[in-house]
Amino acid sequence: MPTIKDIAKAAGVSPASVSRVINNGPKVGAKTREKIKRIMGEMEYQPNANAQAINVQNNASIGIVLADLTDPLFAKMAHGIEKVAAQKDLQIFLNSGAFDQTSELNAIEVLLEHRYKALVVHSAMIDDKTLIEFARKVPGLVLLNRHIKEIESRCIWLDDKAGGGLMAEHIVEQGHKKIAIIAVDGIQNNTRHRIEGMKAQLAKYPVHYQIEVLEQGAATYEGGEVAVQNLLARGVEFSAILAYNDAIAVGAVSMLKAHGLSVPDDVSVVGFNNLILAQCMKPKLTTIHNPIEEMAMKATELALRLSKGEGTDVASFSIEEHQYTPELVIRQSVKRID
Amino acid sequence: MPTIKDIAKAAGVSPASVSRVINNGPKVGAKTREKIKRIMGEMEYQPNANAQAINVQNNASIGIVLADLTDPLFAKMAHGIEKVAAQKDLQIFLNSGAFDQTSELNAIEVLLEHRYKALVVHSAMIDDKTLIEFARKVPGLVLLNRHIKEIESRCIWLDDKAGGGLMAEHIVEQGHKKIAIIAVDGIQNNTRHRIEGMKAQLAKYPVHYQIEVLEQGAATYEGGEVAVQNLLARGVEFSAILAYNDAIAVGAVSMLKAHGLSVPDDVSVVGFNNLILAQCMKPKLTTIHNPIEEMAMKATELALRLSKGEGTDVASFSIEEHQYTPELVIRQSVKRID
DNA sequence: ATTTCATCGTCAATGCTTTTCCCTGTGCCT
DNA sequence: AGGCACAGGGAAAAGCATTGACGATGAAAT
CATH class of the missing domain: 3.40.50.2300 (Response regulator)
Known part of the structure; x- marks a missing residue:
């Protein structure tokens, strides 16, 4: 792999001139410039980006x-x-x-x-x-x-809090009172913020809501499945599920169906993120749009x-x-x- | 941002020694090594990866x-x-x-x-x-x-040919004779190979199959939708769709439903890739697993x-x-x- | 013909690290 | 005590390209 020196030698010029051609710099005549360009092409020269990065402070x-x-x-x-x-x-x-x-x-x-x-x-x-x-x-x-x-x-x-609020608001306006929340564990703050948002929203109504928060490890389709299985196994009552994301929501829907429960007739489900997945599935998923x-x-x-x-x-x-x-x-x- | 020289000076050693410590090289005594390490930590030294990459031929x-x-x-x-x-x-x-x-x-x-x-x-x-x-x-x-x-x-x-063959084989074994293929345009060879595979497979049977190949620009959900719309608008007859990928398949299913056609009762659909999407949707998508x-x-x-x-x-x-x-x-x- | 000034180029320093070669001191063997 | 091996360490070149200061060349101006 040729270096700038090789090019310079082959073209009979100094490395400086070659460098100037590479960077479209001034101080190089049209003829020399052409010649250098030709030789660079012939020798398949490729500047060493690492060497360039040493000098140039502005890494592009x-x-x-x-x-x-x-x-x-x-x-x-x-x-x-x-x-x-x-x-x-x-x-x-x-x-x-x-x-x-x-x-x-x-x-x-x-x-x-x-x-x-x-x-x-x-x-x-x-x-x-x-x-x-x-x-x-x-x-x-x-x-x-x-x-x-x-x-x-x-x-x-x-604004995760607002997101949680939206989910809760929508659900309670549709008359739901028993709500299961599928969150994810970990240090992630957004899960926490969303739950705070939900609770804050619910607190605005003079109604008593029954809330079940389930921390589910994986924020995936499978995670949604096992979460629902878990809820059902424990006999938790709920008419609505607020999921941490769309994948969980879809998994939840699938598992509900497997237990003979229909969405949305028996259970309502809300997702989060509004990924393409949410539009493709059946029923199409009500969710929160995340302009990520x-x-x-x-x-x-x-x-x-x-x-x-x-x-x-x-x-x-x-x-x-x-x-x-x-x-x-x-x-x-x-x-x-x- | 300190350089190796700064560290060397601060530690009262030569840059060479610092370099040796960085790379766990030999020739540095335990005491000096510790001292250099300490100073590197104190000064928050971070080696310049670009400078390293110049010398070391083996970019990791x-x-x-x-x-x-x-x-x-x-x-x-x-x-x-x-x-x-x-x-x-x-x-x-x-x-x-x-x-x-x-x-x-x-x-x-x-x-x-x-x-x-x-x-x-x-x-x-x-x-x-x-x-x-x-x-x-x-x-x-x-x-x-x-x-x-x-x-x-x-x-x-x-082996895209084999993939196409599998799709065709499955479909004809289920008795389908009028087949629509949704391919994608472009130089992509795999679309071509798959179609070749399908045709080769069909040629093995002593039956006449009616094939319609539709080249659809976008390999996406929306692409699948417009492809089906196109087929229906042109009055093409088909009982099965072989899609280039799962997204197209899902889009196709959606558009078929919008036209009152049920999958799989009225039209059968096969996807390709076996992405998570294929499992989530309803009906679950028959597809080709791609061990990508x-x-x-x-x-x-x-x-x-x-x-x-x-x-x-x-x-x-x-x-x-x-x-x-x-x-x-x-x-x-x-x-x-x- | 001489000065002036662009223009085109080169030299050498710079950036940061690695690596080769060489030097020093210590401990050990005889 | 002399010689040797060896570990620890330094000086300097190498690796590749950029850049600022400076030199040469030729043409235009006086």
Whole structure:
């Protein structure tokens, strides 16, 4: 693999000139430029990006850390980031965190070692304090789908409380009084916020609601199945299920059917995220729309701006731009009861 | 951000010693080692990965290029690669190709510029010749989900012909004679191979089959919907649909229902890929299992081996290890007719 | 013909780490 | 005590490209 020196020698010029041609710099005459270009082509020269990155302080790539790409929600995040990157002709370095603290930390560290200036991180497991420290150290770091008060100007997040509220509101307005909530365990704050939101909403009505919160390990289709099985086995009474996400909701529906219960006739189900899955299934799933792709795009743009030292003035911070609002999408999986 | 020199100065040693500590090299006494480590911690030193990569020929990362992460099939690929990477403690540099030729090329080029030695590329748009050339140039490049005869020892692919054959076989054994095929357009070979496989299978029977092949642009849920709409509008007769993938199949089912046709009572539908989607929907989708995750893992391991110069002997090549076989998964979307 | 000034290029320093080669001191053997 | 092996450590080159300061060349201006 030829280096810049080889090209220079072959073209009878100095490495500096070659470098200037590579970077479309000035100070190289049209003729020389052509010649150098030709030789670069002939010798199949490819600049060593690592060597370039040593010198240039402005690494034109975005580092991102995500948990698990097989979760369509995270895939959508990735897609949002990609869209911004492609549009600005930037590269993405993706590092998968795999949902445990040490590998998430490791992922961030790797990104820092590569001197990426703009970082979009989606961390579910790292504690606030550590993240705050990272944020202080790295100006271009933005947290996606997480809200830490101390550095909220560096966060893009969903109003999970409002999301929980919407779910509860919809359900009780349809007359439901016995509600099962399928949450997920772990340190994840959004599950907690949503439940808080639900409870806060329910507290607004002068009715007594029967609530059962079930913490279910896996936020997946199978998780939804076992959650319902669990509920039924324990004889919990419920006419509505509020699920942590669409996958769980779909799993729940499937298991309810397996037990001869119809959705929405016997049990109403509400999902969360509004993934494509929610539209495909039968009955179409009533769910909460999560504008994660827009959020991801926003986070990316923010990270890029911050990494360039722009928009550092905290004065310009407005919650409206950083906190996204979920929306109720009514389809067919909820039925009014009396 | 401190450099190795800063650390060296602070510790009163030479950069060489610090480097040796970083890389767990020899020639540093226990006491000095401890001291250097301490100082590195205190000063929050992080080695510059780019500078490291200049010297070290063996870049311990895997470069991958994929098209669109929002397609669950590709997400599964990514996951397979990740699994291998995590297990070997390697990083992934992901570059999204976005399904057009120039950006796919660009993605590969970027990876080469970063001097990644092990490359897993999933390219749908680049022509054979270009890929063959890349393969020749880069020993550690492996093609995932694609078969190019000339470099098949560097490919991991699915036997699409067999997949098409399975679909056709199943359908005709259930008595169907009027078959609509929803394919996708583009240079993608797998669509073509599958159709070839279907036709070859049908040719084995002494019956005349009525086949309609519809090339539908988007391999998505919506694509499936418009495809069916198209078929119905043109008055094409069919009792079975063979779809290019599960998403199309699900879209097709939805549109059939919208026209008052029941699946599988009026029309049978077969998908492809066996994504989670296929299990969730109602009726559960009969489909072809695509072991893409295993394939991705295999491709990654192969790329790593090749990048280390191992397994270069073409003699050891066996098709069985490189070509994966799809399997029929019978669920509820196909019905016997007479 | 001489000065002036763009224009085109080169030299050498820079960025950060690794690695080769060489030096020093210590302990051990004879 | 002399010689040797060896562990611990340093100096400097190597690895690849960028960049700022400076030099040469030729044409235009006086």
